[in-house]
Amino acid sequence: MLACLSPNGLRNYRGTVPCARLLVGTLNGLQVLQRSGPGDSWRLAGSKLDGLHLSSLLFEPRRGGLFAGVHGSGLYFSPDQGETWEPRMSGLTVEHVFTLASAEVDGNVILYAGTEPANFFRSQDYGQSWELLPGFRDVPGTDKWEFPAPPHQGHLKTLAFDARQPGRIYAGVEQGALLRSEDGGVSWVELESYSRPDDPVYKDVHQVLLRPSNQDEIFMTGGMGLYHSTDRGATWEHVTGRDFRIGYPDQLLFSPVDDRVMFMSGASNNPGSWRTSHQADSTVLRSADGGRTWVEANRGLPADMRANIEAMTLYSTPEGFSIFAANTDGQIFVIEDGAESWSCIAQGLPPVSKVGHYRNLQAAAA
Numbered sequence: 597m598l599a600c601l602s603p604n605g606l607r608n609y610r611g612t613v614p615c616a617r618l619l620v621g622t623l624n625g626l627q628v629l630q631r632s633g634p635g636d637s638w639r640l641a642g643s644k645l646d647g648l649h650l651s652s653l654l655f656e657p658r659r660g661g662l663f664a665g666v667h668g669s670g671l672y673f674s675p676d677q678g679e680t681w682e683p684r685m686s687g688l689t690v691e692h693v694f695t696l697a698s699a700e701v702d703g704n705v706i707l708y709a710g711t712e713p714a715n716f717f718r719s720q721d722y723g724q725s726w727e728l729l730p731g732f733r734d735v736p737g738t739d740k741w742e743f744p745a746p747p748h749q750g751h752l753k754t755l756a757f758d759a760r761q762p763g764r765i766y767a768g769v770e771q772g773a774l775l776r777s778e779d780g781g782v783s784w785v786e787l788e789s790y791s792r793p794d795d796p797v798y799k800d801v802h803q804v805l806l807r808p809s810n811q812d813e814i815f816m817t818g819g820m821g822l823y824h825s826t827d828r829g830a831t832w833e834h835v836t837g838r839d840f841r842i843g844y845p846d847q848l849l850f851s852p853v854d855d856r857v858m859f860m861s862g863a864s865n866n867p868g869s870w871r872t873s874h875q876a877d878s879t880v881l882r883s884a885d886g887g888r889t890w891v892e893a894n895r896g897l898p899a900d901m902r903a904n905i906e907a908m909t910l911y912s913t914p915e916g917f918s919i920f921a922a923n924t925d926g927q928i929f930v931i932e933d934g935a936e937s938w939s940c941i942a943q944g945l946p947p948v949s950k951v952g953h954y955r956n957l958q959a960a961a962a
Contacts, residue, residue: 599911601920603950604695605652607909615911619678621650624946638941654696658705665693673723687726697755701762710752714769731783741772756804758811768801787829802846808855817845847908852917858883861905870956876904896938903957907948922948924957
C-alpha cells in the first residue's frame with residue numbers, strides 16, 4: 597500500500613491492494629500523503645526530515661526499510677515507513693546521495709548508493725555500513741564527468757539491474773558516461789556508441805531501463821533525447837532528438853500489463869533555456885509500440901505546464917496500475933484509469949526537483 601515519489605531512486609512498486617500512502621521527496625523534507633481507500637481523497641498527513649532536500653527515496657520491499665538520499669546531508673533510514681529516521685552514513689564518504697537502489701543476490705538484499713560527485717557505494721548489511729567500490733572511477737574519461745550547474749560535479753543518477761543476472765548493473769553519470777558492470781560493481785566498462793562528437797551536450801544520461809520481457813533491450817533518456825539498444829548497450833538507435841515534443845526527457849516507465857506501452861515525461865527544451873524563458877513546457881507522452889511512436893498523455897494536467905515534471909512512480913496491483921507524477925511547483929498528479937486522465941491530488945508542497953532545477957521555473961520568475 598506504499599509508494600515513493602522522488603526525482604531518483606526506486607520508481608516501481610507493487611502491492612496487493614491500491615496505494616494508500618505516498619511518500620514524496622521534496623526540497624523541504626518528506627511529505628506524506630494518505631487516503632483511506634480507493635476512490636477516497638488524498639490528504640497531507642504530515643512531513644518528516646524537514647529542512648532537507650531529498651534527491652532519492654527507496655522503499656525496500658523484502659525487509660520493509662525506507663531509505664532517503666539527501667542533498668548534502670547523506671543517507672537516512674526509517675524502519676517504520678517514514679515515521680522515525682536515523683542517519684546511516686558509516687562508510688559513506690560523500691554526503692550527497694543522489695540515487696538509491698537494491699537487488700537480491702544469493703538470497704541477500706544488497707543496497708547501492710550513487711553520489712555527487714559520482715561514486716558507487718554498496719552495503720551488504722542493510723545500510724549499517726557502506727563500502728566504496730573504487731573500480732567505478734577506473735574507467736577512462738572521469739576527468740570529463742561534470743554537471744553544468746554548480747558545483748559542476750557529475751553525479752551517478754541512474755542504476756538498472758538485469759533480473760536474470762544481478763551482477764550485471766548499468767549506471768548513468770550525468771554528465772559523463774553510461775557504464776556496465778558484470779561483477780556487481782567491482783569493475784566497469786563504458787558503453788559509448790550512442791555518443792557523437794557533434795552532440796551539443798556531452799554524454800548526458802538521465803534514466804536507463806531494461807525492458808522487462810527482454811533484459812537485453814535497453815531504453816535510455818538523456819539530454820539528447822531517447823535511445824534504444826537491443827544488444828545490452830553495444831549499439832544504439834537515436835529514437836527522438838532535441839526537436840521532439842519532449843526534447844529533454846527524463847522519467848520513463850513501462851506498463852506492467854504490456855511492456856510495449858511506455859510513459860515518458862520531460863521538458864520541451866533543456867534547463868539552460870529555462871534561465872530566460874522560465875518555462876519548461878513539460879508533458880507526459882505515451883507509446884503503444886515500444887517507443888516507436890508517441891502521443892500526448894496529458895489530459896487533466898495544467899494547460900500551461902511551466903513547471904517541470906521531475907518525478908514519476910508506478911504502483912501496480914493484480915487488478916491494474918497507477919502512475920504518480922510530481923513537478924517543480926509542488927503539485928502531485930495521479931492516473932488510475934489506464935492512463936486516460938490525470939487528477940491533481942496535492943498542491944502547494946515544496947518543489948520536487950533535481951538539484952536546482954526549480955529555481956528558474958518559479959512562478960515569480962515568469
